Amino acid sequence: MSIVSLVSGGLDSTLMAKLADEEGVQQFPLFVDYGQISRDLELQACINAMSDLSLPKPNVANLGGYGELIRSGLTDKSLHIADDAFTPGRNMLFLLTAAAYASQVSADGVSIGLLHEDTSLFPDQTARFLSEAENMLRCCMGRDIKVLAPLSMFHKIEVVELARQKGIKDTYSCHAGNLEPCGKCIACNEFKFEGGS
Template sequence: MSIVTLVSGGLDSTLVAKLAQEEGVRQHPLFIDYGQRARDRELAACKLAMSRLGLPDPAVAELGGYGRLIQSGLTDTSLHVLEDAFTPGRNMLFLLIAAAHAAQRGAEAVSIGLLHENTALFPDQTSHFLEQAQAMISLCMGREIRVLAPLSQFHKQDVVALAAEKGIADTYSCHMGDEEPCGACIACNEFKFEEK
């Protein structure tokens, strides 16, 4: 089996790649540049993570125009990174690009690092969304391409514990893109919440 693994340089997607590697799945790592503030740090962390796992360098989908058109706190420095974090269509865009890449690579599935849906803040983070996305992707591609979310039963503390157990380190999960995590964005707040 082969899959396109959506990787961002963050803890969740790096763990997804590690788990697939342990299962002997052939992977085509894919990084999406959607115009996010943290693009450079995310991509650097992503390349480092794939190298440490012995996986290929990620292919990069350069879609920066999306972030200029569909502005949010994740893409526009004039907006608040927390209150304005919803980026409409982002996960569907990721899955569609990954599925098109999978179709050309002959891969059977795409994999995304979404967590348990009771942690979902946005409509494109739910099991219903994933089911509908898979149906639409298969229709668009003219063949079935499965959408996998191997962490869908995990909460952040589960991810943190399993990643530590597997030796995953030096990932980058802050939406601001600064050297030090901001402590205020959704990604940073996930980690703060789990420390309480």
């Protein structure tokens, strides 16, 4: 099996790529630049993580105009980084881009690092969304492309522990784009609420 792995340089997607690699799945890592404030540090962490895992350097989908049009706390510093974090259509953009790339490289599926539905804050983080997205991608691509979310049974505290066991380190998971985690964004707060570090 082969997949396009949506990787961001964060803990979740890096662990997802590591688990797929352990299963012998061929991966085509893909980083999506959607105009996020934290793009530069995310991309560098992503490149480093894929190198550490001996996976191919991620291809980059340059879709920065999306964040200019669809403003949120993740794409516009004038908005609140947590209260305005919902970026409508972001995960569908990711999956559509990954599926189109999967069609180009003849991959069987796409993989996204969504966690347990209990942790969902937005409608594009649910099991229903993943199922509907797979149906939509079938219509768009004219063939079956599996949508995989291998971490969907995990909560953050479990992801943190499994990543520790797998030796994953030096990931980047802050939406503010600063070297030091801001402690205010959803990504930072996720670690606080779940007891991660």
